[in-house]
Amino acid sequence: MRYDKLCNFIPLARRMKQKNLSERALAIKAGLSRLTLRALLLNKKDARLKSWALLAAPLHFSFCLVTASSETQTECSIQSIGYRILQDGEGSWKIHLMDFVDEFRRSLDTRLILLPPSSKLSQKVQALIRSTVYFLSKEVGITPPPWSTKPMRLEKPWFVSESESLKPMMILESPLPFRQNNIFVGENFLERV
16 A cells, blocks of 8 residues: 655654664564665655554654644644643633534544643643543544543533533433543533534
8 A cells, every 4th residue: 555645753862862772773673674774764655654663662652643634723632722721721622623513524543633632731620531531432434542442530520511401411412431430411412503
């Protein structure tokens, strides 16, 4: 399979220097030939994904393939919306989270969910973002990013709609990723008009 754009974000030369590894030693640890390793160091376009995967382990990097759309609005990434919520105040989460939901469903660009939100956000908002990303990942049939799979269960249940009359319905309808974090939403919470 040919990849038009294969971006390497492993700082190979720097990591080799930090770990005090020669090309020969790294090639042996990774199970690659020195010729293949040299091609990876030079970022040659004909490198195979398997070679990158073999190289990542001895350097203590995780290997994952990230898809990207050329039309994505990256300012809607989870990290970006986290900073916007911090800037605009916690009450702004509805606007920014729904902007992310719309952009993710439109573009299906996994870069939007690659990095977690800022840890400076309240636990409540972080848990809501984790639940949302986990839910959307399952909805589109991709593996959720590791940061979204770690539970962040709130001590006190959070009913996103504060209407007392809707609480029993939210208890029944709330999808599992939200309930696991003690967050209760309606089944149409992530739907837009």
